[in-house]
Amino acid sequence: MTRAYIGLGANLGDREATIRRALELLDRHPDVSVVAVSTLRETEPVGYADQPRFLNGAAALETVLGPRDLLSRLLSVERALGRTRNGPRWGPRMIDLDLLLHGAEVVDEPGLRVPHPRLAERRFALEPLAELDPGLVVPSAGPLATLLASLQ
DSSP states (O other): OOEEEEEEEEOOSSSSHHHHHHHHHHSSSEEEEEEOOOEEEEESSSSSOOOOOEEEEEEEEEEHHHHHHHHHHHHHHHHTOOOOOOTTOOOOOSOOOEEEEEOOOEETTTTESSOOOOOOGOHHHHHHHHHHHHOOTTTTTEEEHHHHTTTO
């Protein structure tokens, strides 16, 4: 089993209910277990400002799926909950499930980068991770606490 962390986000519809439903769908998969969920928090949009505020958090998963298969599962859950990708980049969305970390793996392949390529720049992702595991070390980036301190 590998401990993976995912980012959770939504800014359309009943944001909290959609995030909770996404976690239920993930937990139903026989190769994924949701083991912890951070507090959900209101955040300002990043990259595309003309949209509603987000509800963001993170979840810790235990999985036997590799990074590519786990990403496929996340995308499947997004589609099941109405996520479309035809709007502006970083625009409004019903649900956003980002693979942030997959154990100590570093992956750089077309369509898949782990750790998430903008993780170290995003307080809305780092703070929930710190809530789940304050001692977490991000592969190729360093301790989570150091990453958070650099955003002060």
